[in-house]
Amino acid sequence: MSLRTALLFAASLLCADAGAGEIPPSERLSGYDLMSRETRAMQDDDATNPGMLWVLDGEALWNRKAGAAGRACAACHGDARTSMKGVAARYPAFDAALRRPVNLEERIKLCRSERQKAPPLAFESRDLLALTAYVARQSRGLPIAIVIDERTLPFLDAGREAFHRRQGQLNLACSQCHDDNWGKRLAGSVIPQAHPTGYPLYRLEWQGLGSLERRLRNCLIGIRAEPYAFGAPEFVDLELYLMWRANGMKIETPAVRP
Amino acid sequence: MARAIVNVPARAKRGEIVEVKTLAQHPMETGFRRTQTGELIPRDIIRRFTCTYNGTEVYRVDLHPAMSANPLIAFSTIATETGTLAFQWTGDNGYSMTETASISVE
Amino acid sequence: MTTRREFLVLAATSLALSEAARAQLDPNLAANRKAAFQEALRRIVGDTQVRRGRVKLQLPPLIDNGNSVPLSVAVESPMTEADHVRAIHVLTEKNPLPDVASVRLGPRAGRATLSTRVRLADTQSVTAIAQMSDGSFWSDSAEVVVTLSACLEEGLI
Numbered sequence: 001m002s003l004r005t006a007l008l009f010a011a012s013l014l015c016a017d018a019g020a021g022e023i024p025p026s027e028r029l030s031g032y033d034l035m036s037r038e039t040r041a042m043q044d045d046d047a048t049n050p051g052m053l054w055v056l057d058g059e060a061l062w063n064r065k066a067g068a069a070g071r072a073c074a075a076c077h078g079d080a081r082t083s084m085k086g087v088a089a090r091y092p093a094f095d096a097a098l099r100r101p102v103n104l105e106e107r108i109k110l111c112r113s114e115r116q117k118a119p120p121l122a123f124e125s126r127d128l129l130a131l132t133a134y135v136a137r138q139s140r141g142l143p144i145a146i147v148i149d150e151r152t153l154p155f156l157d158a159g160r161e162a163f164h165r166r167q168g169q170l171n172l173a174c175s176q177c178h179d180d181n182w183g184k185r186l187a188g189s190v191i192p193q194a195h196p197t198g199y200p201l202y203r204l205e206w207q208g209l210g211s212l213e214r215r216l217r218n219c220l221i222g223i224r225a226e227p228y229a230f231g232a233p234e235f236v237d238l239e240l241y242l243m244w245r246a247n248g249m250k251i252e253t254p255a256v257r258p
Numbered sequence: 259m260a261r262a263i264v265n266v267p268a269r270a271k272r273g274e275i276v277e278v279k280t281l282a283q284h285p286m287e288t289g290f291r292r293t294q295t296g297e298l299i300p301r302d303i304i305r306r307f308t309c310t311y312n313g314t315e316v317y318r319v320d321l322h323p324a325m326s327a328n329p330l331i332a333f334s335t336i337a338t339e340t341g342t343l344a345f346q347w348t349g350d351n352g353y354s355m356t357e358t359a360s361i362s363v364e
Numbered sequence: 365m366t367t368r369r370e371f372l373v374l375a376a377t378s379l380a381l382s383e384a385a386r387a388q389l390d391p392n393l394a395a396n397r398k399a400a401f402q403e404a405l406r407r408i409v410g411d412t413q414v415r416r417g418r419v420k421l422q423l424p425p426l427i428d429n430g431n432s433v434p435l436s437v438a439v440e441s442p443m444t445e446a447d448h449v450r451a452i453h454v455l456t457e458k459n460p461l462p463d464v465a466s467v468r469l470g471p472r473a474g475r476a477t478l479s480t481r482v483r484l485a486d487t488q489s490v491t492a493i494a495q496m497s498d499g500s501f502w503s504d505s506a507e508v509v510v511t512l513s514a515c516l517e518e519g520l521i
Binding site for chain 3: 035036037038039041042186187188189204205206207214217218219221222258
């Protein structure tokens with residue numbers, strides 16, 4: 001990296017850390033900390049956490065042969081408990097071929113079609129959710145560790161800009177609720193800080209497991225903005241920013257949230 | 259790939275009361291929800307849950323639409339003898355699922 | 365001359381609504397649901413007096429989401445052949461249907477309990493009724509406040 005690039009890089013990282021209104025590390029709280037005791041108990045006990053139903057489905061899919069190549073995920077990746085440990089904690093991650101970051105769902109879809117030569121899994125389909133939940137579950141308890149370098153920095157910046165941009169008929173920016181007013185109540189619910197520590201998660205409102213993109217669509221509809229399509233690059237940029245903003249916080253997948 | 263998760267202690271002392279937790283994957287469609295165009299989505303729920311212990315029924319629940327999706331049913335039973343706890347869920351549209359768990363009683 | 369009441373009845377019936385749809389637009393919704401609750405109660409206990417006590421119904425007073433409210437019932441009973449709980453019923457007053465769940469059990473249960481998660485349509489009172497082997501009925505009620513989630517898929521009406 002040239003000196004100029006290094007200086008620019010360092011400068012933008014400094015700006016990133018000292019963003020106006022961003023939550024200082026000592027005040028960071030997961031949505032878990034803002035839920036009722038009963039909902040927390042639902043998440044803590046694997047025997048009562050409905051998300052585990054999808055995790056078990058994911059385990060079965062992991063071991064099942066698929067596609068023209070007739071290979072299961074396990075054929076290349078072995079035991080997910082070792083091979084997938086830490087993976088969810090560093091996603092979205094840069095994909096060299098696509099020259100942009102991809103999220104965990106996209107990575108699984110890519111493996112599925114390119115390596116296994118299997119029919120593609122649709123976004124938010126039961127199988128993709130189950131596999132993503134199973135993979136992410138292997139990082140439970142590990143701190144989020146998004147690494148930003150000169151390849152991913154532009155996407156982080158795009159995500160940060162989107163987070164701070166007013167949008168929708170209600171003309172609200174994500175930061176206005178989630179940086180400036182977290183902890184206060186909106187329509188009876190406590191506003192969380194919006195750290196995606198537990199995705200895919202079981203949302204009581206959905207009565208099912210869903211991805212971060214599904215939740216972000218809910219947010220956008222909530223402020224009466226046009227929601228992006230599943231898999232849109234705008235979403236992945238935002239996810240990259242949100243995960244980076246939550247660096248150090250522990251993965252909770254499969255989480256339970258109201 | 260509909261499934262259930264059941265939790266029964268692997269071993270217990272004779273006469274001990276053990277906790278059983280069961281979780282079944284099911285949307286429990288109430289029959290009161292509507293589509294975007296206003297049509298009622300028909301009811302589709304689990305109607306009955308039974309637990310038998312070496313063939314004897316020890317617990318039974320009749321479920322109604324007010325039970326949440328992916329129903330949790332947790333209860334207790336006396337560890338009378340070594341054997342199998344068999345769980346069955348039956349419901350609308352011919353839904354039927356079973357799961358078993360072994361318990362070793364000394 | 366049509367009275368205002370007659371006019372409203374005409375207007376309502378002239379709209380080709382299904383019975384279920386009309387039921388949900390019912391101006392007497394609260395009263396009808398309360399009556400349904402009383403009827404369900406009568407179906408369970410008949411003419412027998414229901415006494416308060418021996419039953420402990422636990423629900424969080426303020427919940428995160430009405431779709432999935434943790435509920436637990438425990439009934440004081442020796443659970444012997446001579447003296448045990450035969451059934452536990454859970455009812456609500458404001459849900460579209462009053463019945464939630466009915467448990468059949470006996471001495472093999474060891475303890476007369478149920479832990480589950482229920483749907484509550486509105487802030488309301490939930491009732492648990494225990495039927496004893498001697499034919500008596502005991503009950504407990506709990507009040508729950510139900511609020512609406514923010515940032516939904518459909519958006520607020």
